[in-house]
Amino acid sequence: MSFVNKFVNELDIALKTLSNKKPGTPREYPVTEFNPNLTDEEKKLSAKLMRINLAGEVAAQALYRGQALVCKDDEIKEHLISAGEEETDHLIWCKKRLDELDGKPSILNPIWYAGSFAIGTIFGSMGEKTSLGFVEETEKQVVKHLEKHLSKISENDVETIEILKTMRADEDEHAQEASLNGSEELSEPTKKFMSATAKIMTSSSAHI
Numbered sequence: 001m002s003f004v005n006k007f008v009n010e011l012d013i014a015l016k017t018l019s020n021k022k023p024g025t026p027r028e029y030p031v032t033e034f035n036p037n038l039t040d041e042e043k044k045l046s047a048k049l050m051r052i053n054l055a056g057e058v059a060a061q062a063l064y065r066g067q068a069l070v071c072k073d074d075e076i077k078e079h080l081i082s083a084g085e086e087e088t089d090h091l092i093w094c095k096k097r098l099d100e101l102d103g104k105p106s107i108l109n110p111i112w113y114a115g116s117f118a119i120g121t122i123f124g125s126m127g128e129k130t131s132l133g134f135v136e137e138t139e140k141q142v143v144k145h146l147e148k149h150l151s152k153i154s155e156n157d158v159e160t161i162e163i164l165k166t167m168r169a170d171e172d173e174h175a176q177e178a179s180l181n182g183s184e185e186l187s188e189p190t191k192k193f194m195s196a197t198a199k200i201m202t203s204s205s206a207h208i
């Protein structure tokens, strides 16, 4: 594919992602239990958390696309793309749940997509081992973040809990796959920079 074709293709994927029109994998919505009796407070808290998670999934999507775009190893590129497809599932689930909770997505999502895509291409250009190291560290940080959300959420919100638990299992798998594919551990300052960036994103997405 020529550069222009690749660019147009990525733009198309970005727009589909942001308008929630990108199809994910054939997996089902991971909710089997429903609780229609949540209080307004419980719904408000869950909506706030799902709004943050939706922003995170937008970013995850863009990181994987950016990394895959510049990846020179065909096998690893395939892996990045298919992990990214699972992030699309997460995105679809978070959006569906957010709608059910009467929440609104953050208006900053397009900015997170663009910024994360750029960060993905930067780490992707540092070679396959570093790129996979970046995936592994990102996913580990996401698992910790999801655990924090699971401890905050009302235990009555069984639907959101099921979604977050399924996502946590996927993210954990993404980290392990990156490690199996030969990831290299990132430096401590890089890890700190990543978690600081994530914090800016999560705290602003909660409100804006």
Ligand SMILES: [Fe+2]
Binding pocket: 057, 060, 086, 087, 090, 167, 171
């Ligand atoms: Fe995800």
Ligand SMILES: [Fe+2]
Binding pocket: 060, 083, 087, 139, 170, 171, 174
């Ligand atoms: Fe992931």
